[in-house]
Amino acid sequence: MQEMANGKMHFSAPVSKDRIISKFPKWYTPQACLQMKDHWHTRVKTACQDRTTRNVGMKMSKVVVVGDLYVGKTCLINRFCKDMFDRDYKATIGVDFEIERFELSGVPYSLQIWDTAGQEKFKCIASTYYRGAQVIIIVFDLADIRTLEHTRQWLQEAMRENDPGSCFIFLVGTKRDLLSSAECHRTERDAVKMASEMQAEFWSVSSKTGENVREFFFRVAALAFEGSMLRDLEGAGSHSHIGAGDLIRIDQGTAEEPKAKSVKKLSCC
Amino acid sequence: MAESNPAVAVKRSASAGLSAISAEAIEGLTELDELERVYQQLCDEEKQVESELEALISQQGNIETKMLALQRMGPNLQLIEGDATQLSGMITFTCSLAENVSSKVRQLDLAKNRLYQAIQRADDILDLKFCTDGVQTALRNEDYEQAAAHVHRYLSLDQSVIELSRQGGESSAVDASLALLQEAEQRLKALVKERLDQAIADGDLAQVERFFKIFPLLGLHDQGLARFAQYLCAQLAKKAEENLLLAVGGELGERRAALIFADTLTLLLEGIARIVETHQPIVETYYGPGRLYTLIKHLQVECDRQAEKVVDKFIQQRDYQNKFQIVQSSMMRSMSTEKIEPRELDPVLLEVTVMNSRAELYLRFLRRRITADFEVGDATAPKSTVQEHQQSLEKLLTHCLLSRNMQELIGYYIPMEEYYMRESVNKAVAMDTYEKGQLTSSMVDDCFYIVKKCISRALSSSSIDCLCAMINHATSVLESDFREVLYNKLRQGFPATTLQDIQRGVSSAVSLMQTSLQQGKFNTLGIESAEDAKASFLVTLNNVEVCSENIITLKKNLESDCSKLFSQGFGSGEQAQAKIDSCLSDLVSTSSKFKDLLQEGLTELNNTAIKPQVKPWISNFLSISHNIEEDEFNEYEANDPWVQQFIVNLEQLMAEFKAGLSPVIYDTLTSLMTSLISLEMEKTVLKCTFSRLGGLQFDKELRSLVTYLTTVTTWTIRDKFARLTQMATILNLERVTEILDYWGPNSGPLTWRLTPAEVRQVLALRIDFRSEDIKRLRL
Numbered sequence A: 001m002q003e004m005a006n007g008k009m010h011f012s013a014p015v016s017k018d019r020i021i022s023k024f025p026k027w028y029t030p031q032a033c034l035q036m037k038d039h040w041h042t043r044v045k046t047a048c049q050d051r052t053t054r055n056v057g058m059k060m061s062k063v064v065v066v067g068d069l070y071v072g073k074t075c076l077i078n079r080f081c082k083d084m085f086d087r088d089y090k091a092t093i094g095v096d097f098e099i100e101r102f103e104l105s106g107v108p109y110s111l112q113i114w115d116t117a118g119q120e121k122f123k124c125i126a127s128t129y130y131r132g133a134q135v136i137i138i139v140f141d142l143a144d145i146r147t148l149e150h151t152r153q154w155l156q157e158a159m160r161e162n163d164p165g166s167c168f169i170f171l172v173g174t175k176r177d178l179l180s181s182a183e184c185h186r187t188e189r190d191a192v193k194m195a196s197e198m199q200a201e202f203w204s205v206s207s208k209t210g211e212n213v214r215e216f217f218f219r220v221a222a223l224a225f226e227g228s229m230l231r232d233l234e235g236a237g238s239h240s241h242i243g244a245g246d247l248i249r250i251d252q253g254t255a256e257e258p259k260a261k262s263v264k265k266l267s268c269c
Numbered sequence B: 001m002a003e004s005n006p007a008v009a010v011k012r013s014a015s016a017g018l019s020a021i022s023a024e025a026i027e028g029l030t031e032l033d034e035l036e037r038v039y040q041q042l043c044d045e046e047k048q049v050e051s052e053l054e055a056l057i058s059q060q061g062n063i064e065t066k067m068l069a070l071q072r073m074g075p076n077l078q079l080i081e082g083d084a085t086q087l088s089g090m091i092t093f094t095c096s097l098a099e100n101v102s103s104k105v106r107q108l109d110l111a112k113n114r115l116y117q118a119i120q121r122a123d124d125i126l127d128l129k130f131c132t133d134g135v136q137t138a139l140r141n142e143d144y145e146q147a148a149a150h151v152h153r154y155l156s157l158d159q160s161v162i163e164l165s166r167q168g169g170e171s172s173a174v175d176a177s178l179a180l181l182q183e184a185e186q187r188l189k190a191l192v193k194e195r196l197d198q199a200i201a202d203g204d205l206a207q208v209e210r211f212f213k214i215f216p217l218l219g220l221h222d223q224g225l226a227r228f229a230q231y232l233c234a235q236l237a238k239k240a241e242e243n244l245l246l247a248v249g250g251e252l253g254e255r256r257a258a259l260i261f262a263d264t265l266t267l268l269l270e271g272i273a274r275i276v277e278t279h280q281p282i283v284e285t286y287y288g289p290g291r292l293y294t295l296i297k298h299l300q301v302e303c304d305r306q307a308e309k310v311v312d313k314f315i316q317q318r319d320y321q322n323k324f325q326i327v328q329s330s331m332m333r334s335m336s337t338e339k340i341e342p343r344e345l346d347p348v349l350l351e352v353t354v355m356n357s358r359a360e361l362y363l364r365f366l367r368r369r370i371t372a373d374f375e376v377g378d379a380t381a382p383k384s385t386v387q388e389h390q391q392s393l394e395k396l397l398t399h400c401l402l403s404r405n406m407q408e409l410i411g412y413y414i415p416m417e418e419y420y421m422r423e424s425v426n427k428a429v430a431m432d433t434y435e436k437g438q439l440t441s442s443m444v445d446d447c448f449y450i451v452k453k454c455i456s457r458a459l460s461s462s463s464i465d466c467l468c469a470m471i472n473h474a475t476s477v478l479e480s481d482f483r484e485v486l487y488n489k490l491r492q493g494f495p496a497t498t499l500q501d502i503q504r505g506v507s508s509a510v511s512l513m514q515t516s517l518q519q520g521k522f523n524t525l526g527i528e529s530a531e532d533a534k535a536s537f538l539v540t541l542n543n544v545e546v547c548s549e550n551i552i553t554l555k556k557n558l559e560s561d562c563s564k565l566f567s568q569g570f571g572s573g574e575q576a577q578a579k580i581d582s583c584l585s586d587l588v589s590t591s592s593k594f595k596d597l598l599q600e601g602l603t604e605l606n607n608t609a610i611k612p613q614v615k616p617w618i619s620n621f622l623s624i625s626h627n628i629e630e631d632e633f634n635e636y637e638a639n640d641p642w643v644q645q646f647i648v649n650l651e652q653l654m655a656e657f658k659a660g661l662s663p664v665i666y667d668t669l670t671s672l673m674t675s676l677i678s679l680e681m682e683k684t685v686l687k688c689t690f691s692r693l694g695g696l697q698f699d700k701e702l703r704s705l706v707t708y709l710t711t712v713t714t715w716t717i718r719d720k721f722a723r724l725t726q727m728a729t730i731l732n733l734e735r736v737t738e739i740l741d742y743w744g745p746n747s748g749p750l751t752w753r754l755t756p757a758e759v760r761q762v763l764a765l766r767i768d769f770r771s772e773d774i775k776r777l778r779l
């Protein structure tokens, strides 16, 4: 969880109406989803009703979008953030980013969405943003099955910088408008398999028609929000200990010494 | 004011006649009370009606005056009506008159236009003749400018008019002229092209410019620009090849040699910029605004070609690719056969950033020039054209080979710079030294020096993405790698004091060995000396604090560096600033992680080094009786039994930390210590019993202690000792009930930190206070 230290984030205008999420958004398919439940976690719900939660300042999660060149990453983000679709292809250079503001259960919340370039030469730039991501969105082109095969590689690279289990992973197939429903069905079956292998949630969208795009990002926002709230709620107690017994410390009457030498490895976030 | 309300009045009269009470109702009344009440009501009503009437009557005069005024106005109104009718008639008349006139004017206008057209046509035909004659003469005299001017005149004639003239009476004459002109036009075009090509081949700038200026007159803008560019490119290529030859040829001083490819690229790009500067006026004057883009597009092809040669030579001679591969493989597997010394990468990393910054500077120059030129050219153009031009400019700049080449170079640069940073930081950690008397050890300064150096180098590339990537790497190195190093050092803990070591004697050394062996590692530091371990712990605390400060400074400096960069027009994309902000805020958030670490370290120090010492010193208080009489009190006065020794002990204990910790950290530590003391004292005092003089003794002791502690820290002690001070106050009372002079409404400015139960508990410590009195107390 990171809060923008920078004052700019705080005094922003109220969240736009179409970014208010009150009902917990549903999965795309139960065969490959991160959570089956259809309501907020009770602890999160209680915390949301607490006024102090609402006033802690803007919470923000980092979302990184990866995938092959030309699969439609930029279009997916543009469809959601700017509600537009550009038929002309403009390769992303380095990284781009958008901040999208939401209100979930009455609490303001932002996604910082990093759009990366698929080209090899930009990987060295894009990969520096993987670290500390709460959400990793791996995009492939439903009409190009090779791009689905490459998603495994993308996941591996993104997870190299993150602790296992620390991120929500989404596998998104784009351009479903280009496929017949039979074709779509077939590819989706493969994708679902891949997604469950990755422990990712699968979505099938079209940035051209806008189909499922909004639903998808709402789901992302809700899971990221809930995840970070839960982490905050738990996080308060668990601190690592310094000098909890190591070589040089000489015990003073072993009976007094606390047994739990919790030498938890310090990891990021 | 119900009287003056007509609605009420109407309602009343409508619903119940004159009165709310009917006559029958009155007759039916038998009781006196009732009668009186009704009578009273009727009287009220009467009064009301009277006042209403009065109000109405008082208005009468007013209304009459108004009526009179209205009557006087009658005749005037009739007059006005007559005038209005007359006016309307006049307007109608004027209107039709105007329409009449204007239709005539329209006709006149039409006639005039036709006349003009006729004159224009006559003029055109005359011009045509004139041009025909002129072109011939000019061509004969090799006055190509004049000839072109005639052709230009002809080309700008209205072609449809010429067509009409041909159909008219004098068709044959016109036809002949036209044929001659067209022929002359073709001849001139061929001639001019030929002469320009010749001039280009000869490298004759004067002639090139002469014929270049003629092209737009013949409507051959694009061809003219293309040929001119061809000339410029040839010049450019010649110079660039010479320069590159010189560069690879060597024979340069050491200093110039290190950046020779960057210099060569700079020469190339500056050369193009100079060409643009020199020739932009001629293009603008003879070709009009909005054409610079076309010229530059041609030039860029040559620029790309030449730049690629420089880049290729750079990669080849500097072994760039190979270095990258070695770096990459040693980063993937930490145990690699071949490894590059970070220092070896310095020159090549610098050269790449210089190259990129030159390219950025050049592209920024092009963007500025072309945009300005388009702005003039597109002043009246539709929005779609403006957009189209913007897009083609964008495409030219971002997709030109120069850009792509640079992107590739930077693509290799970033991992190498990352390697440089990580390796150098690792080295700094491995070679960490600390000199006695210094607060921090060498690795902190070294590490931040390296991080700053790498980020500055990335910044000097002028590429925002490159800079952001390196900031991200720096964040990762500091937050994970470097913090981990410090964390591990702190985890070794602060050893117990030497005194205790001696007390424990051999057994502790044995247990120490055992723990070490059990954990499967044997850290020499463990046995080396406890003194070193202590120093190491304190130095690490200082290091951690300096890190957290340094990160904040680093961020601030970067912020101002970036705003300089932006003010120079780099990173014009609206996102650049936002990206930088985001990366910098990630960076600065690591500062607080170091602060957390410091806090943990201090807590540890307090728990292991201070608490075990301070606790017994405070327990000593118990062995000093506070149930004392005059004699003992005087005896204590002469020979202080506890507090002076306690203070001396504290002074000795803290001396080590005062010397070894930075003032800020030491201050925080003393604050932790004072909290500890106040807490322990409180517990201890509650285990004692006091006489009246014992209470006074305690009050004196507490005052000494607080006075001492106030001198060792900048934090406010009084607040931490508020509860103890209040306990002393209670223990000093004459009588139980005296507490009431300070309690509740009598507390004055004093805020009690003790609960009533605690007050009773403290009162009970006084052996001379009776428990019944305490119980009876109303608090």
Ligand SMILES: Nc1nc2c(ncn2[C@@H]2O[C@H](COP(=O)(O)OP(=O)(O)O)[C@@H](O)[C@H]2O)c(=O)[nH]1
Binding pocket: A067, A068, A069, A070, A071, A072, A073, A074, A075, A076, A086, A087, A088, A089, A090, A091, A092, A118, A174, A175, A176, A177, A178, A205, A206, A207, A208, A209
């Ligand atoms: N038909 C269709 N085309 C799409 C869709 N999404 C993207 N595209 C096209 O695919 C190309 C690549 O898209 P882009 O978002 O730039 O890919 P990126 O390289 O992954 O960022 C563009 O030409 C888009 O117009 C989609 O949902 N349907």
Ligand SMILES: [Mg+2]
Binding pocket: A073, A074, A075, A090, A091, A092, A115, A116, A117, A118
């Ligand atoms: Mg893209």
